[in-house]
Amino acid sequence: MLFNSIDFAVFFPIFFLLYWIVAKNLRLRNILILSSSYLFYGWWDWRFLLLIITSSLVDYIVGNKIYHTKNDAIKKRYLLLSLLINLGFLVYFKYTNFFIDSFIKAFSLFGNEVDSFSLNIILPVGISFYTFQTLSYTIDIYKGKLKPTKNPLAFFSFVAFFPQLVAGPIERASHLLPQFFKTHTFKYEIFKKGMFLVAFGLFKKMVIADRLAILVNEVYNNVEVYSGMDLWIATVFFAFQIYCDFSGYSDIAIGLSRMMGFDLMKNFDTPYFSRSITEFWRRWHISLSTWFRDYVYIPLGGSKAKEYRVYANLFIVFVVSGLWHGAAVTFIIWGFIHGVIIVIEKALRNHNIMVNRDKPLLSVYFGIQTFLIVCIAWLFFRANSFDDSLYIIHNLFSFNSQVGIIKLGLAEPEIYLSFVLIFVLLVFDYTHRRYNVAKIVNKAPLVMRSVMYVCIIFSIVILGVYGNDGVSEFIYFQF
Amino acid sequence: MKKKILSIAVFVVLFFGTFYYLNKAFSSEHHYVNTIEDFKKLSKETNIDLVFYGSSHSYTAYNPAVFNKICNTVSYNLGSDGLRMCFTDLILEESLKFTKPKLIVLEVYDASLTLPKTDKAKGYQLRALDVIPNYSIAKWKKISEVYGEDDYLSIAFPLIRNHDKWNEVNYINVSRRQELDSSKQLFYNGFIGSKKTIKEVGKFKDFKIQRIIKDTTKSQLGRVAKKSIQEFLYKAKANGSKVLVISSPDLRVPFKKNNYFFSELEALLEKNDTPFLNLNDHYQEMDLEVKDFRDPGHLNINGANKASVFLANYIKENELL
Numbered sequence: 149m150l151f152n153s154i155d156f157a158v159f160f161p162i163f164f165l166l167y168w169i170v171a172k173n174l175r176l177r178n179i180l181i182l183s184s185s186y187l188f189y190g191w192w193d194w195r196f197l198l199l200i201i202t203s204s205l206v207d208y209i210v211g212n213k214i215y216h217t218k219n220d221a222i223k224k225r226y227l228l229l230s231l232l233i234n235l236g237f238l239v240y241f242k243y244t245n246f247f248i249d250s251f252i253k254a255f256s257l258f259g260n261e262v263d264s265f266s267l268n269i270i271l272p273v274g275i276s277f278y279t280f281q282t283l284s285y286t287i288d289i290y291k292g293k294l295k296p297t298k299n300p301l302a303f304f305s306f307v308a309f310f311p312q313l314v315a316g317p318i319e320r321a322s323h324l325l326p327q328f329f330k331t332h333t334f335k336y337e338i339f340k341k342g343m344f345l346v347a348f349g350l351f352k353k354m355v356i357a358d359r360l361a362i363l364v365n366e367v368y369n370n371v372e373v374y375s376g377m378d379l380w381i382a383t384v385f386f387a388f389q390i391y392c393d394f395s396g397y398s399d400i401a402i403g404l405s406r407m408m409g410f411d412l413m414k415n416f417d418t419p420y421f422s423r424s425i426t427e428f429w430r431r432w433h434i435s436l437s438t439w440f441r442d443y444v445y446i447p448l449g450g451s452k453a454k455e456y457r458v459y460a461n462l463f464i465v466f467v468v469s470g471l472w473h474g475a476a477v478t479f480i481i482w483g484f485i486h487g488v489i490i491v492i493e494k495a496l497r498n499h500n501i502m503v504n505r506d507k508p509l510l511s512v513y514f515g516i517q518t519f520l521i522v523c524i525a526w527l528f529f530r531a532n533s534f535d536d537s538l539y540i541i542h543n544l545f546s547f548n549s550q551v552g553i554i555k556l557g558l559a560e561p562e563i564y565l566s567f568v569l570i571f572v573l574l575v576f577d578y579t580h581r582r583y584n585v586a587k588i589v590n591k592a593p594l595v596m597r598s599v600m601y602v603c604i605i606f607s608i609v610i611l612g613v614y615g616n617d618g619v620s621e622f623i624y625f626q627f
Numbered sequence: 628m629k630k631k632i633l634s635i636a637v638f639v640v641l642f643f644g645t646f647y648y649l650n651k652a653f654s655s656e657h658h659y660v661n662t663i664e665d666f667k668k669l670s671k672e673t674n675i676d677l678v679f680y681g682s683s684h685s686y687t688a689y690n691p692a693v694f695n696k697i698c699n700t701v702s703y704n705l706g707s708d709g710l711r712m713c714f715t716d717l718i719l720e721e722s723l724k725f726t727k728p729k730l731i732v733l734e735v736y737d738a739s740l741t742l743p744k745t746d747k748a749k750g751y752q753l754r755a756l757d758v759i760p761n762y763s764i765a766k767w768k769k770i771s772e773v774y775g776e777d778d779y780l781s782i783a784f785p786l787i788r789n790h791d792k793w794n795e796v797n798y799i800n801v802s803r804r805q806e807l808d809s810s811k812q813l814f815y816n817g818f819i820g821s822k823k824t825i826k827e828v829g830k831f832k833d834f835k836i837q838r839i840i841k842d843t844t845k846s847q848l849g850r851v852a853k854k855s856i857q858e859f860l861y862k863a864k865a866n867g868s869k870v871l872v873i874s875s876p877d878l879r880v881p882f883k884k885n886n887y888f889f890s891e892l893e894a895l896l897e898k899n900d901t902p903f904l905n906l907n908d909h910y911q912e913m914d915l916e917v918k919d920f921r922d923p924g925h926l927n928i929n930g931a932n933k934a935s936v937f938l939a940n941y942i943k944e945n946e947l948l
Contacts, residue, residue, distance in 0.1 A: 154780070336631055561794040598638040602645050610649070610790045 149191040151400045152354055159188065160404070167408055168334055178301045178328055185308035189273070196272040199237055204307040206233045207282040211289045211296035211303075223290060230286040238279045241272055246475030274314030276472060280439055282307050285321040287443055294322050302328035311404040315397045317415040317435035324412070332409025337590070344586050345403030347604045350612075352396030356569045358613035359562065360389040364530065366557030371536045376547035378556060379540050386530045387523050388570050391420065394433070418577040420522075423505040423514040425489040428522060436472075440465050455498065462494060463487040478528045478537055485525040565611070646786070651801040653792070654785040658805045659707050659754045662686070662817040666703055669816070670725035676948060677702035678726070679817070680719055680859075681734030682710045684875040687925040689732070691816035693935035698948050700729075704817035709751030712740045712855040713773065716862050717759050717766055723866050730947050731863045732938075733856075733872045736924075737888045740852035742773055749774060756782060813928055820928030821921040828917045831878040835910045847888040853895060860899050869947055872896055873904045876915055876934060878923040880907045904941060906934060913937045 149156050163184050170176040190197045210230040214223050285306075288294035297303050306325045312318075367374050367382035374382070398415035405412045415435050422428035429437045441450075448461040470483020496502040505514045531537035558566065579585055589597060654660075669675060677700050679685050685706030694702040705718055712735060719731070743749045752773070759766045761783050770782055781788040789796075813820035825831070856872075863870045874880075874889065889905050896903045906913070919930030926934055942948055 154777075565794075594634050594637055595641075598634070598641050601638060602641045605642070606645055606649060609786060610653075610793050612790070 149188045151397065151404075152350060155191065156188075159184075164407065171334070171409075172331055174329070174331055175301065177331075178305045181310075181328075182301060182305045182308060185305065185310035185313060188310040189308065189313060192273050193270070199241075199272050199275065200278060200308055201304075203234055203237065203279065203282050204304045206230060207286050207307070208297075208300055208303045211286050212298070214286065214289050215296045227286060227290045231283070234279045234283050238275055241270075241275055243471075243475045277316050277318055278307055278313060280318050280436075280443075281321075284318075284439065284443060285325070288321060297325060299329070309405075309410075311401040311408075311410075312412055315394070315401070316433075317398055317401065317413050318439050319412060319435070324410070327410050334409070338409070339407050340590055341586055342403040342406030343601075344589055345399045345406065347403075347601065347608070349396040349399030349401075349403060350608050351604055352392035352399065352573070354608050354612035354614070356566075356573060357389045357392035357396060359558070359566055359569070359611070360385040360392070362562075362613065363556045363558045363566070364389055368530055368532060368536070371531070371539050371543075374556075375543040376545065379544055381556065383523050383527050383530075383540075385566070387420070387519070387526050388573065390526065390529075391416075392573065418581050420519055420574070421515060421577060421581060422518050423511055424493055424518055425486060425521060426493045428518055429486070429490070436469070440469055444468060459491045459494060462490050466490060473529070477534045478531050481534075481537070482525050482529040485521070485528070489521060648801065650784055650786045651803070652786075652796050652798055653789040654757065654801075654803045655754070655789065656803045656805050657708075657754055658807060658814070658819060659758070660803045661805055661807070661814065662705065662707070663758050664804065666705065666722065666817065667725055669701070669703065673701050674728075675703045675726040676700045676729045677732065677942075678722060678728040678730075679704040679706055679732045679734060680715050681706045681875075682736075682739050683708050683925060684736055684739070684877070685732075685734035686817055686819055687821060687921065687927075688734070688875045688931050688934045689938060690813075690818045690820060690931050690935045692818070693932065694939045694942070697936065697939035698943050700948055702816065706734065706817065707751075707755040709743070709748055710739070710755050711743050711748075711752060712852060712859070713742060714752050714755055714769055716855070716859040717763070717769060718755050719859060719862055720765065721759050723862075727866065728868050730942065731868045731870045733859060733863075733870060734875055735856070735872060735892070736874055736877060737847055740848065740855065742851060749778075753782060753788070757785065818931070820931050821925070822928055823921045824918050824927060825878075825920040825922055827923070831882075831917050831920075831923065834878050834881045834917065835915075836881075845887065846891060848891040848895065856892075856895065857899065860901055870901050871904065871942070871947055872901055873938065874907060876906050876910065876913070876920075876926055876930065878917065878920055902945070902947075904938070906937070909937060 149159060163180070166180055167177065170180055186197055186200075189200060207230055210226045214226045217223050217226065285294070285303075289296050302325065305328050306319075306321065309319075309324070364382050364386045367378055368386070371379070395416040402412045402415070413435055415433060417431040417434065419428050419431035422431055445461055445465045448464065449457055450461065451458055453461065464487075466483045466487030467480060468483070469486075470479045470481070473479045473482070493502065503510060503514075505511055527540055528537045531540060556563075576585065589600060592600070666675075677691075677694055677698065679689050679691075679702070683706060686704045687706075689704055689706075691702040691704055694700060705722055707718065710718070715733070743752055756766065756770070770779070774782060807814045807819070811822055813822075860870055872892070874892075889907075893903045893905075913933045913936075915930060915933055919926055919933060921927040921930075
């Protein structure tokens with residue numbers, strides 16, 4: 149079920165009503181959350197449920213076994229079992245064909261021709277997200293940071309919690325799991341804040357991201373037709389498309405959770421105003437970057453290792469992050485670019501030759517520089533193939549396009565609207581860096597606040613792009 | 628608590644007010660808006676005794692001015708573009724809220740009795756469906772037989788249907804009446820008389836003598852068609868109105884390989900005690916020429932005058948009013 153679908157528009161109000169009816173009864177409430185989450189997830193394909201149930205079951209049992217076992221070697225074995233099963237699912241469903249393809253290509257480099265083939269494997273929606281979430285639970289217990297729960301209902305609900313199940317934020321058990329043991333009372337103020345986030349998230353997704361996607365898809369699916377400015381526009385548009393798409397999803401997830409009395413972690417914090425790639429990763433997909441920090445970077449030695457080892461650790465984290473996003477060379481290159489720049493920035497800081505980026509003019513300069521680097525990296529992320537990404541790189545600076553901006557898939561008024569929307573988004577984000585916009589909105593006079601809500605709702609209805617089948621999927625669902 | 632209720636009330640009022648306005652603003656501009664508005668206006672002034680129902684074959688062929696004069700009555704044409712029989716009874720029901728006609732004339736032809744399958748055909752039905760309130764259960768029952776669930780919101784609300792035309796909408800003047808060009812057409816009580824003449828004159832020059840009826844065994848009147856006609860007749864007669872079913876002159880009819888349709892229709896109507904008049908059998912009496920057509924399926928203003936005079940006299944002679 150997609151947040152921007154009619155199905156969900158019917159599902160959520162019914163769930164919401166039932167939720168607050170049974171809210172005081174913890175057991176009933178968690179049963180409702182779990183059954184609704186399975187319904188939400190099974191809407192795509194009921195067979196996916198078997199995976200999430202298996203994953204939950206394994207980590208519930210393993211978590212308890214690790215905690216109650218005194219022997220470190222056995223503890224380690226249990227942890228390995230959890231890693232093997234969870235990562236095994238992930239690798240099988242996500243990377244099997246990639247590895248087969250890479251294997252065949254590697255063989256052909258040595259002159260051994262192998263017939264190309266691939267397995268017909270459907271990638272279960274959100275598997276990368278809930279796998280990381282359940283893994284963090286087992287690893288935290290293993291490290292002694294967390295006590296396992298004895299309540300399977302709460303644990304299964306924590307893994308399958310539908311607002312953040314398919315695209316995050318990737319929650320830590322220490323933050324989200326205890327919330328399944330608390331009764332929530334309906335608070336109008338919190339409900340209002342949740343509503344604002346949901347409305348704003350839908351606006352970002354349906355009005356901005358899906359509109360920009362039309363142009364981006366046209367150019368990136370036919371790269372050979374375009375060059376120079378067309379490619380730049382499509383790449384910049386993609387930067388905003390993926391931001392609005394993914395942060396829109398996160399806003400909706402956080403908003404829905406708030407409406408239910410749950411608190412989810414922040415996932416985006418105005419990333420395109422970052423003045424360095426290091427800062428960018430503190431503001432982009434925060435739940436994933438902190439996950440990699442805690443469960444990959446630090447176990448590798450983190451910043452406490454020797455200088456070159458730290459650089460290597462950082463680099464590994466970003467390449468793995470690229471691979472997490474998708475089973476393709478283009479994603480690895482995307483991670484590679486970020487890794488290289490992060491290492492350079494770390495080296496500059498270590499040797500105290502990093503320019504102070506806080507001064508106003510330098511701040512603007514480095515802001516633009518960071519955005520351009522991010523865009524170049526996005527180019528690989530979005531390209532349909534490695535060959536396409538090379539073509540784009542070769543043609544980015546050949547400004548002899550015969551096509552023209554109004555022939556890139558969007559009608560003239562839609563192009564103007566797209567630029568206006570990007571500008572509005574930037575103004576909003578800039579304001580949000582200094583002030584909490586949601587707070588300002590909630591403190592505004594009654595009529596003004598209502599007018600604003602009505603404007604957002606009808607902007608979505610009128611300016612929203614509903615997609616060919618009525619709804620369009622979120623980009624991050626494929627990861 | 629009072630504050631919360633007030634804030635919800637303000638929001639609800641603003642939301643529905645804006646929705647109502649935008650739904651109007653995003654409605655399509657077409658002549659059926661004029662037809663319905665004028666019909667309601669006229670029905671407030673007087674009872675309309677004779678009402679025509681059907682498709683464009685109806686509103687291009689029967690001029691109420693002619694009927695008013697010959698039959699000394701008040702008449703109106705409620706034909707709508709491409710309207711299929713399955714939805715026509717909804718227009719009948721809606722119109723009966725405003726007037727109580729003595730005679731109802733239902734215009735049908737073979738394609739009008741089929742369900743709309745293409746997007747274009749389905750789109751035409753919306754002109755009429757927009758007239759029927761969304762709370763009508765009958766409307767949604769019919770819609771569920773023709774349209775998919777994904778279309779329901781678009782059907783119910785022009786705002787959803789036409790949202791992507793946001794840059795073409797006139798947000799100030801929300802009247803969706805169409806400005807009709809009197810140099811090209813005549814508009815009167817739902818009738819639109821075209822001043823155009825058919826281009827393919829040669830192709831149809833033998834239309835009065837051409838009669839090729841081959842396959843008379845293949846039924847053209849399916850279960851859906853029969854059901855739709857019977858529903859219409861039931862509702863019309865329940866209102867105490869007489870019903871006359873007609874088929875308009877159509878240049879393609881004499882050239883069709885299977886005209887069993889008219890015999891089947893006549894037999895069905897006979898069973899239901901309803902007279903049927905096929906104007907395609909009366910070209911000579913009407914003195915109809917090829918140049919009396921706008922296109923093969925529709926009469927122009929001259930042809931409409933001839934057909935209207937003929938039909939009005941038929942109604943008068945048979946004392947149907």
